[in-house]
Amino acid sequence: MSSSSSNLKTLLLERLVRGEISQEEYDRMVGLIDEHQPVDAVTDPSDPYVSVTGLPTDPGGASSIVGQLQPLTADDRLGKYTLVEKIGVGGMGIVWKARHPIGEGDVVIKVLPPELSRDAVHLEKFRASFEIVRRLNHQFICPIYDLEHDPRVGYYLVMKFLEAETFDVYRRRLINEAGRLRFNRLLKLLEQVAIALDAAHRQKIVHRDIKSSNIMVSPSGEQVWVIDFGLAAEMRSTMALLSKERMESSGTYPYMAPEQWKGQRQTAATDQYALAILTYEMLTGRLPFEGDATVLCRCALEESLPTIPKVPDSVNDALTRATSKEPDARFQTCREFVRALVTENQKRPKSNHSKEPTDPEEQYQLGLKYYEGVEVPQDYEKAVYWFQKAA
Incomplete structure (x- = not known):
């Protein structure tokens, strides 16, 4: 049995003891884990594409991150950058907009959880992931510049500041203004995301956390950027191993493929699954499955994607294949999936x-x-x- 399955069972047992789930629900979920866990599946901590999965006792994790950081304010300096304003708290820590000292444009600074500095092995693993991702030079991927250290807050990432909005915010704005999001416009944006993912996959880099908030769209709707490429997932896996208080997955529950729930190796097909869920969300305005982690785990392992009414058969057929339970049954590339959304007559x-x-x-x-x-x-x-x- 893999360590991820053991962790998931332990957390399910804790929920049973606390009365959060019934004995019947517990037995069914444990049965699902055993049924879908191959005998020879091993979670290898050295594999950067293997996640640690589980049910979080602190789903956001943001409060524990914030509480351990030395407060920063606008106009403070981190390295050569001057902080302008706090943008929020993301999956990797507190996020700031900052200014470059010699007028090279604004940047985003993500202050990482301080636990990272206290474990040399996981810090080195994160550094290695950062160096790989930094080499991704692509028009549809947000550039990452530096991984720096400051004694007040520990390590922080520096990346390009984008004048853009997240995919879900862009969709809502367009519908409010124009009444709809045209299918061909959506296809254009999805194809750019697919091109970015395929480019990374050719370099053996898997994002592992594709979702609407990790896709930025320019105000004109002509350009997308994929952000947090692999690093947010790496950070969550690292924090799951270091923290005794919570256990988190490498992905975001509604977008997670079956292999992520089972703690198996993640590949390009894992990103394709999440891209298909994102496509469903953009077409319908809602996620295909909703509920807590227990419900979403069961849906990912057992349920088929709901059919979208009033769309060409090619759309539902492509979504069904891209969300196949077995990674090998999905499309060869993400771009092939996006192309399959359109029938020959439409093309x-x-x-x-x-x-x-x-x-x-x-x-x-x-x-x-x-x-x-x-x-x-x-x-x-x-x-x-x-x-x-x-x-």
């Missing part, structure tokens, strides 16, 4: 143009019209190529 309707344009600007404008949903060039692949090359 290649008749064009109003009698012939393909040869001027690069005309090609770009035609590709742009595809993404805006105005019309689709006859050659779908060329339209995508024209737009991405020009953009």
